[in-house]
Amino acid sequence: GTCVLLSTNSHGQRQSTNSPEQTHSEIQEEIFAYVKQNRTMVDLNTKPNYYQRFHFELSIPFYDLKEGYYGTLDMQKNFALGIGLKTFAAIAKFVFLALAIAALVIDIVEYRYGIFFLAFLTRWTVIVQIIYLFLSFLGTVLPNENRIITKLTWVLFSLSADIGLVVVLIFWLAVWDGGLRYTNTMEHGGIFGCILIDGLILNRTPVRIKHVTVGWIYAFFYLIWSVLQNTVFRYNPEPDEDDDAIYDVMKWRVEPLRATITFAVQTFGLLPLIHLGLWALSLPGRHYTREAEDLEIRNEKESYFEPNPSFELAPAVVE
Numbered sequence: 254g255t256c257v258l259l260s261t262n263s264h265g266q267r268q269s270t271n272s273p274e275q276t277h278s279e280i281q282e283e284i285f286a287y288v289k290q291n292r293t294m295v296d297l298n299t300k301p302n303y304y305q306r307f308h309f310e311l312s313i314p315f316y317d318l319k320e321g322y323y324g325t326l327d328m329q330k331n332f333a334l335g336i337g338l339k340t341f342a343a344i345a346k347f348v349f350l351a352l353a354i355a356a357l358v359i360d361i362v363e364y365r366y367g368i369f370f371l372a373f374l375t376r377w378t379v380i381v382q383i384i385y386l387f388l389s390f391l392g393t394v395l396p397n398e399n400r401i402i403t404k405l406t407w408v409l410f411s412l413s414a415d416i417g418l419v420v421v422l423i424f425w426l427a428v429w430d431g432g433l434r435y436t437n438t439m440e441h442g443g444i445f446g447c448i449l450i451d452g453l454i455l456n457r458t459p460v461r462i463k464h465v466t467v468g469w470i471y472a473f474f475y476l477i478w479s480v481l482q483n484t485v486f487r488y489n490p491e492p493d494e495d496d497d498a499i500y501d502v503m504k505w506r507v508e509p510l511r512a513t514i515t516f517a518v519q520t521f522g523l524l525p526l527i528h529l530g531l532w533a534l535s536l537p538g539r540h541y542t543r544e545a546e547d548l549e550i551r552n553e554k555e556s557y558f559e560p561n562p563s564f565e566l567a568p569a570v571v572e
Contacts, residue, residue, distance in 0.1 A: 303533065310462040310532075316404055317461075323541050330540035331457045332403055338394045342455045346390040349447035353383045356439035363436065366490040372482060372499050374475055375440050378413070378420050381471075382444050385409040389451055410452040411464040411528065412471060417445040418527050419519060427502055453534055460535040465528040472520045480505050 300322055301309065309321060318326040328334065333342045357379050364370045371377070388406045392399070424441040452458040482488070482498075483505040489497035498504040503512040 303536075306536065307462060307532075315461065315463055316407065320459075320539075320541070323539070325542050326459055327540040327542040328398070328403060331459055332389070332406060333393045333456055334398045334403065335396050336393055337396075340393070343390065343393045345455055346386065346393055346451060349444075349451055350383070350386040350390055352439065352447065353379065353386055353444045356436050356444065357383060360436040360440065369488075369490050372478075372489075374416075374500075375420050375424065377475065378416050379440050379444060381409065382413045382417060382448055385413040385448065386451060389456060406456075407458060407461075408464050408467055410448070410456070410458045411460055411531065412467050413448045414445070414452060414531050415465065415468045415524055415528050416471060417448055419523060421445050422523070423500075423502075423519075428500070453538065457538040457540055458535055459539045460528075460532045462528075462532055465525055468524050468528065469520060472516075472524065476516055476520075479503055 313319070318328070320326065333340075336342060357376075360376070360379075361370060385406065388402050388409065392402050392406055395402075421441050424437070429437075429441075479499055483496075483503075487497050487506075489499065496504050496507055498506070502515050505512045
């Protein structure tokens with residue numbers, strides 16, 4: 254007889270290959286080697302814990318829809334796609350978008366120093382958040398799914414929420430001077446709240462661990478700008494007693510070590526922690542659809558998460 258080897262292709266799908274030339278022990282060793290190389294795979298029969306899901310997500314592509322034990326992500330439900338304009342989700346998304354745009358417009362009108370308005374991380378982030386809210390609204394009201402819009406909405410939620418909370422914390426803890434206005438309240442908390450409701454309640458965005466890299470790229474671009482502004486351009490029209498840096502906690506010319514430490518802590522300490530929390534919040538609400546193949550695989554009652562040293566293959570019956 255021959256032995257049947259169950260394996261997984263590049264898309265995470267199980268496939269069976271007959272290998273008459275291989276001995277029983279060679280096939281068994283091949284399976285163990287495969288499992289060892291793919292330890293982050295979630296067992297299709299056992300509900301994984303947070304640690305296992307975290308490691309699983311590190312092994313899958315940026316926009317992968319497969320989630321092992323749970324099945325395949327239902328994108329229509331997770332992003333409220335194509336449900337129409339006359340729905341609660343669409344109306345709420347429109348209101349959130351309008352509030353965010355109003356805050357930005359009022360801020361532009363009230364700002365006295367022209368184009369320097371765009372020098373601040375807050376304004377960069379508000380623009381990104383508005384783009385996210387617009388795309389999320391668009392995906393809900395359009396009758397047919399546009400994959401580009403869906404993917405952008407998916408990754409921009411993580412960016413908008415992650416950087417949004419960083420901006421909120423920096424403002425209230427290090428920048429706030431005691432005044433409360435519609436613009437600074439919305440730009441440093443209000444819009445962030447709208448983003449969370451949109452992405453985790455109206456949508457059920459399946460945040461991916463790897464999406465934190467987009468936040469790092471975003472922070473890197475702002476780093477370049479802030480360094481150039483403070484060391485090369487040296488221009489800040491706003492009143493400043495001792496330095497022309499955009500933020501007092503990041504004075505690259507006079508306090509480069511402090512600025513470097515501040516940037517590193519925010520980008521590689523605070524940002525990943527925020528993203529991890531956002532990922533954990535997104536887990537319970539995810540919607541899944543199970544294809545026939547998913548059910549068949551799960552019913553095979555075989556675990557690929559932890560190898561069993563005593564496991565032996567049974568010979569297949571050859572007619």
